[in-house]
Amino acid sequence: MTKSTEGGSQTLGRGLEALTLIGESAAPISVAELAAQLGIHRSMAYRLVKTFEQYGFVERMPSGDLELGARLGALARNVAKSLQSAAAPHLASVSDELRMTALLVVFDGEAAVTLSTAEPRMADATVAQRPGTRHPIDNGAPGRVIRSQLNPEQYPAKAFEFSHDEVIPGLHSIAVPLLLPQGKPAAIAVIYPPLELDENHIAQVLATAAERISAALGIRLK
Numbered sequence: 001m002t003k004s005t006e007g008g009s010q011t012l013g014r015g016l017e018a019l020t021l022i023g024e025s026a027a028p029i030s031v032a033e034l035a036a037q038l039g040i041h042r043s044m045a046y047r048l049v050k051t052f053e054q055y056g057f058v059e060r061m062p063s064g065d066l067e068l069g070a071r072l073g074a075l076a077r078n079v080a081k082s083l084q085s086a087a088a089p090h091l092a093s094v095s096d097e098l099r100m101t102a103l104l105v106v107f108d109g110e111a112a113v114t115l116s117t118a119e120p121r122m123a124d125a126t127v128a129q130r131p132g133t134r135h136p137i138d139n140g141a142p143g144r145v146i147r148s149q150l151n152p153e154q155y156p157a158k159a160f161e162f163s164h165d166e167v168i169p170g171l172h173s174i175a176v177p178l179l180l181p182q183g184k185p186a187a188i189a190v191i192y193p194p195l196e197l198d199e200n201h202i203a204q205v206l207a208t209a210a211e212r213i214s215a216a217l218g219i220r221l222k
Contacts (some may be wrong), residue, residue: 003200007066014038014048015039015048015051015052017038018034018038018045018048018049018052019052019057019058021034021037021038021066022034022058022066022067022068023068023132024062024120024134026089028061028063028065028067029065029098030064030065030068031045031046031049031064031066031101032045034048034049034066047117049066052069054070054135055071056070056071057071060219082217083104083106083115083180083217084115084116086102086213086216086217087104087116087188087213088116088118090188090209090212090213090216091104091116091117091118091188091209092118093209094118094188094190094205094206094209095118095120095121095190096120096121096122097205098120098192098202098205099120099122100120100190100191100192100202101117101118101119101120101190101191101192102117102118102188102189102190102209103116103117103142103175103189103190103191103199104116104117104178104186104188105142105143105146105175105186105187105188105189106146106180106184106185106186107137107146107149107150107184107185108196109135110186111134111135111136111143112134112135112136112137112140112142112143112146113132113134114130114131114132114133114134115130115131115135115168115188116131117130123124125154132166135152135157135166135167139163139166139167140163140166140167140173140175140208141160141161141162141163141173141174141175141187141189142161142173142175142188142189143167143219144161144163144175145157145160145161145175145177145187145189146177146185146186146187148161148177149183149185149186150176150185157177159176159203159207160174160175160176160199160203160206160207161174161175161176161187163175164194168191170172170194171191171192171193171194172191172192172194172195173190173191173192174189174190174199174201174203174206175187175188175189175190175206176188176189176206176207176208176210178210178213178214178221179210179214179219180214180217181217181218181219188206188209188210188213189206190202190206
């Protein structure tokens, strides 16, 4: 079902929803399936897809299924560029020190979104989570950190959040809050296979990195 677009362009809103469906689909999606999910005629869906293809936003595979195009990837690299630049060296440091994949997670108005990641350079094997991955704020350690920032009265903030087998089956996650300008909700986290580790130590490494990222963005911490 398409979302209402009060005061906006219905065609643009439908196009943006189509891109969202293509990008977030767990399995490849066809034009017919896209039309069904949008609640529009197949011919209209074909016109949308054709326009996306012309601008490089969508690519059609030999099977006819759709995937996001390379041009969207190029645009995504510039999303929150200052935040990603400030966070990058500290995520890398966390990842190398703990030998875990580190994540920068933000709130897009509806869900927790992985904005960028860092993988350890010296580890024999790592687990990955691609940028752009979304999950509800009720699930996963970084989601619940963001939930506490959005609704602290109902969900009081903790020093860190821990989750297991929620967003990525079989993996643990620990997350801490990240203070951003204008109070935008965010978290940094690590994901790792089930291991007996010192959760408080991991949280402290993350908290130190979070403070350094905030300072790099010009936030004075008390």
